[in-house]
Amino acid sequence: MMLSAISMVMVPVAFATSVGAKDVVVNNQYVQATAICSCGSYEYDHYITGTFLNYCPQCHSYGTLEFNPKGTPEGEWTCSKCNSDYCAADGKEKIDGSKYCLTQYNVTTTNTHNSTQNNTTQNQTLIQSEAMLKTFHQTILEQLALLNGKAFYEW
Incomplete structure (x- = not known):
């Protein structure tokens, strides 16, 4: 009993689902989340809503972005085809020096x-x-x- 209680306390945060992101939207056209920046471009103290075309600039694939399959605390976008990771807040690839960035997407509401x-x-x-x-x-x-x-x- 004591051993199981200790092992539950020692589970790394990375295995948890995203504790920082909210309002996640994933569809064939775009992806959106309100998250804390995880790439270092912004302070780690406020939420940013990022909306991006569901397109991976690394492998040139549409509709392949998934939200946080690796369980990062802030949340991130990961390409299911090439495994590239992008900050959920600003869309920058999470590799130092990378020039890849998700394309901003403007969601407009449609009516009749x-x-x-x-x-x-x-x-x-x-x-x-x-x-x-x-x-x-x-x-x-x-x-x-x-x-x-x-x-x-x-x-």
Whole structure:
């Protein structure tokens, strides 16, 4: 009995579900959470709501972001395809020096008015175009780095 009580107390926080994040939304278009920054870009004392396109810039995959499968205390976005981790608050990849960042997404509410639906569709198309442009730019830089005989992160 005493042994089981000790083992329960010694469970690392990383195995717990997210204790810091709230209002998590995951769908095919976007992901959203209100969380404490876990990448070091912001103070560790206030919540930030981050809403991002459900797209991994590391492996160029749509719809693969999952919320906190590794159980970090603050919560994080993880790509189910390549296992890249991103801060739930600001979307930056959680590797020092990485230039990868999730694409911001603006959620608009839709109603039965056609103009609102058209604006939402146009916004989504623009956001997807922006993500594709960033992907293209990233790919070009990676190819140039390979041609110069250097790894991309050495640039």
